[in-house]
Amino acid sequence: MSEATAAVLDRLYTVIEGRKGADADTSYTAKLFAKGRKKIAQKVGEEGVECALAAVSEGRDEVVSESADLLYHLLVLWADAGVAPAEVYGELERRVGLSGLAEKAARKS
């Protein structure tokens, strides 16, 4: 992941963290936090499906838009679960250079 990508995700995560306990009438993120983990997880699932569907039946612009929706909701899920973006970056970094097939084989042993 490029540093620019990480920076925008980190900035968005900070905004999201700041919405904890905020007014649900003026913040969509605060509304999601108020609804709880199950609702947030449901939104991640929905947005993932919408992104996948866009990839097979819509254009590139829709894939970009749905991907942004998915990443936003995933960041809300991380914030609710107490997972810092750096932990996910670290896990991705650990996998750099390791083929997906080798990683899968290592999981089985």
Ligand SMILES: N=c1c2ncn([C@@H]3O[C@H](COP(=O)(O)OP(=O)(O)OP(=O)(O)O)[C@@H](O)[C@H]3O)c2ncn1[C@@H]1O[C@H](COP(=O)(O)O)[C@@H](O)[C@H]1O
């Ligand atoms: N990136 C996003 C972002 N992406 C998507 N969404 C919202 O996600 C929702 C997804 O639409 P849906 O139709 O699936 O959801 P819905 O029908 O409104 O919700 P449900 O009834 O399913 O709960 C829309 O309301 C979008 O506005 C986002 N809301 C906020 N952000 C970022 O979060 C920041 C803080 O937002 P607030 O918390 O609203 O101030 C914003 O400045 C943005 O940077």
